[in-house]
Amino acid sequence: MNVSDLRGILAYIPQFREKVFVIAIDGAIVACENFSNLVLDLAVLRSVAIKVVLVHGIAHQLKQLAALLDTDLSDTTGIGVTDQKTFELSLMASSKVSFQILEALSSSDLKACITNAIVAHPFGIVGGIDYQLTGRVKKIDVSFIEHLLQKNIIPVISPIGYDGEGKSYRINSDAVAQSVAEALHAEKLIYLCPYPGILNEEGKLIRELDVAAAQEFHKNCSKNLPEVIHSKLEHAIHACKNGVNRVHVLDGRMDEALLSEIFSNRGIGTMIYANQYESIRQARKKDIGAILKLIQEPIEADEILPRKGSDIARDLPFYYVFERDNQIVGCMAIYPYPKTSQAELGCLSVAKNYENQGIGRKLMKFAEKISSEQGFKQLFLLSTRAYVYFMQKGGFKEADPSILPLERRIKYEKNGRKSKVLYKVLN
Template sequence: MNVSDLRGILAYIPQFREKVFVIAIDGAIAASENFPNLVLDLAVLRSVAIKVVLVHGIAHQLKQLSLLLHTDLSDTTGIGITDQKTHELSLIASSKVTFQILEALSASDLRACATNAIIAHPFGIVSGVDYQLTGRINKIDVPFIEYLLQKNIIPVIGPIGFDGEGKSYRINSDAVAQCMAEALHAEKLIYLTTYPGILDNEGNLIRELDVQAAQEFHKNFSKSQPEQLRSKLEHAIHACKNGVNRVHIIDGRMDEALLSEIFSNTGIGTMIYANQYESIRPARKKDIGAILKLIQEPIESDEILPRKAVDIARDLQSYYVFELDKQIVGCMAVYPYPKTSQAELACLSVAKSHENQGIGRKMIHYAEKLASQQGFKQLFLLSTRAYVYFMQKGGFKEADPSILPLERKIKYEKTGRNSKVLYKPLQ
């Protein structure tokens, strides 16, 4: 990790300090070579006052025990029927993974505690089928978990629930993590699995989905995709609809995957979000430095006119920024020409790291809406190199410079840049 990485992390600390992160670790991740590195990442989270709750799965360990003992399992996920033998192996597997996690946390000088905080009832008989020792979560002992967090103790929770009579039941770990995150009003729920995230039907990683898009995608989830991902997407949707701001699904086998996902505004996996993750807002004086940084390269490549800090400060009321996770990744200006009922879109720039994510189009649409609300009938812009983008993505058409407001036409001719003039009628 270099100095710039550290600076990036520092930018997020005030936002996440004292917040609760529920981190769900698949059994296969606990058994992976990267698990010791993952624990070091957890130590980093604790060092910046993030409260961590760990939930683990056991499907991988159950399958290993089944092979070792030549025993058939009635179910490995905690969703289907759990017969007596499978339940006994589930208890062994859960104890093994819990102990492994406690050992690893101790090696990093982190205090932790195995808990019985999941109060469960039998799943029961559904459509005539008795699910035997499969359980359903009745409630989470929130005061117990909060007490541990207040004492800087990491709760470690396996996929086993307990009823008031001391009986135990096998529960799906994705569901445990979801319910835990909801009960604790967690800032984040993070699923660490053996997949890079949610994939589209062509196998490409989907970086982010809002709840509505995630629901639509889940309805049409390809049967060829792993059931493990379907489960995580389903529980992510439920968590977001019940108060969890963001759910991340990432490959826990990657070194520094957890830190890369949390402490960057691009991440490495899939994020499902419920809150307003992105926003366009009026620029403030403190944003001028970020705007100058965004437009430096476009200025050097002669895509936009040179601007200095004093120029931006003078016209600051016309500038807007696109903020992503409290980081400015886009900017633009909308200049009014009231005498002609025209407005100009200018200085549109998007950070290289966030190109091809639709940010430019969102800013164009925002400019159109803004200008329309202010009573303007036409939006125009001048472009030397990006005019094809504005025509194809923004619906602009080329026009003669004669359509420009007089004062803008004088400036246009004075620069000698011979920019293409584009316009778009507004509703």
């Protein structure tokens, strides 16, 4: 890890300190070579005061046991029918994985405890089918888990639930993780699995989905997803709709995947998020440094006029920033010309890593909305290199410089940039 990586992590610490992260680890990830590195990542999370709860799966180990014993399984996921033989092997697999996790955590001096915090009931008889020893989450013992967290002990939760009368049931681990995250009001629910995340129909990674988009994707495209990913997407949607801000699905086999996903704006997997994830707001004094960083490259490329911190400070009431996950990734300015009922859209810039994600269009739409609400009839801008973008994506049209307000036209003629003048009539 280099210095810039460390600085990136430090930027997130105030935001995540003392927050609960529920991390769901597929059994296949516990069995992979990268698991020891993953435990080191967990140690990093604990070192910056993030409260970690681990939920593990057992499907991989269950299949291995069945192959070793040359026996058939009625179900491996905790979703279908769990007969007595499959349940007994599930208990063996669960015990094995839980203790593997304890051993690994101990090697990094992390204290942990296997819990019976899941209160379960039988899944029951559905559609005439008796699901036998398959269970469903009835309740989470929140006070028990919170007590462990207060003592700096990592709760380790298996996909086995208990009904309080001496009976236990096999439960789907994705559902367990979702229920735990909701009950604890977790900041994040992170699914670590042997897939890069959620892929679209072209096989490309989908980096972000809000709840509405995730539901639409689940409705139209989920039939082509692997069963493991289908399950995680379904539970991610449910979690986000019930108070969990962010759900991440990523490849736990990749070294530093967990840290890269948590401590960067971009991430490496798929994130499903609640609607409050992004916002546009008026800039504040503390944002000046971030704005200067955003516009540095466009200034060097002669796309926008040079600006200093003092220039931005002077015009700060006219600046707006686009935040994603509390990080500024876009900015713009709206300069008013009340005498002519015109407003100028200027200094629009989007961070390199966030280009082609619709942020520029959202900023333009917001500029139109604000300008219209303030009584302006026309929005104009000047562009030397990005004018095609503004015309195609924003609906702006080219005009003669004579449409500019007098004071702006004087500046235009004086700087000699010969920018194209674009305008849009506001409703």
